[in-house]
Amino acid sequence: MFPNGFFGNVLSRYNESDSIINSSTTILSDLKPGEFIFCLCSAIVLGIFISLIYMATHRREGYSQSYVLSVVMLPTIITLILLLINTQIGAISLAGTLALVRFRSVAGDPKDISYIFFAMAMGVACGLGYIGFAIVFFVILGAVLFVLSEMNFGGSKARHMTLKIAIPENLDYQGVFEPVLNKYTNFHKLRRVKTTNFGTLFELIYSVDVPDDIDQKKFVDELRALNGNMTINLVFFKYDDKIYES
Numbered sequence: 001m002f003p004n005g006f007f008g009n010v011l012s013r014y015n016e017s018d019s020i021i022n023s024s025t026t027i028l029s030d031l032k033p034g035e036f037i038f039c040l041c042s043a044i045v046l047g048i049f050i051s052l053i054y055m056a057t058h059r060r061e062g063y064s065q066s067y068v069l070s071v072v073m074l075p076t077i078i079t080l081i082l083l084l085i086n087t088q089i090g091a092i093s094l095a096g097t098l099a100l101v102r103f104r105s106v107a108g109d110p111k112d113i114s115y116i117f118f119a120m121a122m123g124v125a126c127g128l129g130y131i132g133f134a135i136v137f138f139v140i141l142g143a144v145l146f147v148l149s150e151m152n153f154g155g156s157k158a159r160h161m162t163l164k165i166a167i168p169e170n171l172d173y174q175g176v177f178e179p180v181l182n183k184y185t186n187f188h189k190l191r192r193v194k195t196t197n198f199g200t201l202f203e204l205i206y207s208v209d210v211p212d213d214i215d216q217k218k219f220v221d222e223l224r225a226l227n228g229n230m231t232i233n234l235v236f237f238k239y240d241d242k243i244y245e246s
Contacts, residue, residue: 035129039083043122043127044075046134047075050075050138053146054068054115071115074119074123075122121137164204164234165230167202173193181206191205210234
């Protein structure tokens with residue numbers, strides 16, 4: 001009734017599962033309560049310090065409280081995973097966590113994603129017992145991030161933005177908006193043209209560099225005078241629907 005080797009495969013898998021359970025039990029029996037609490041507390045403290053660095057480097061642009069709390073939670077969660085289960089299952093769990101960060105969360109600022117991995121690295125170090133290495137790593141990287149933020153390292157004097165202009169389907173858009181774009185931007189390039197609203201409208205999507213000293217209200221008003229007072233979006237590259245909408 002059963003294929004050859006069926007019971008042998010079942011027995012082999014049972015023995016593998018039994019060995020994993022036994023190894024996990026051995027790890028739990030070797031783990032002292034004091035060491036367990038010390039690793040968890042270290043992860044919590046480092047998570048709080050990472051959140052403080054994050055708030056300090058994002059105080060001008062703003063941040064979400066839920067994100068800050070997540071940064072505090074992550075090191076403790078990763079530490080618990082590595083403390084309570086063996087290395088094989090822990091690696092699978094961490095891979096699942098990375099997949100959750102990559103595929104289940106809304107894409108945001110790359111720097112925010114880097115802070116997630118920063119917190120996870122602290123959790124791994126605490127879970128493996130390398131508290132001293134975790135502290136040294138945090139001090140060095142935290143200091144570098146804070147100094148670079150204060151120096152506005154990599155900042156640009158022009159705002160790299162995306163301009164979206166809705167126009168009626170019968171408007172010949174070529175060259176219509178060029179005078180206004182030349183007046184208010186240092187650089188502009190038409191990246192894409194697409195139809196919207198079941199083909200009754202066109203949407204022009206430009207990449208523009210907008211200087212800080214221009215009046216964005218006047219910029220948008222002059223564009224509205226050319227597109228029939230229809231929708232115009234002026235957004236930073238890293239945002240989807242923020243900064244300016246008319």
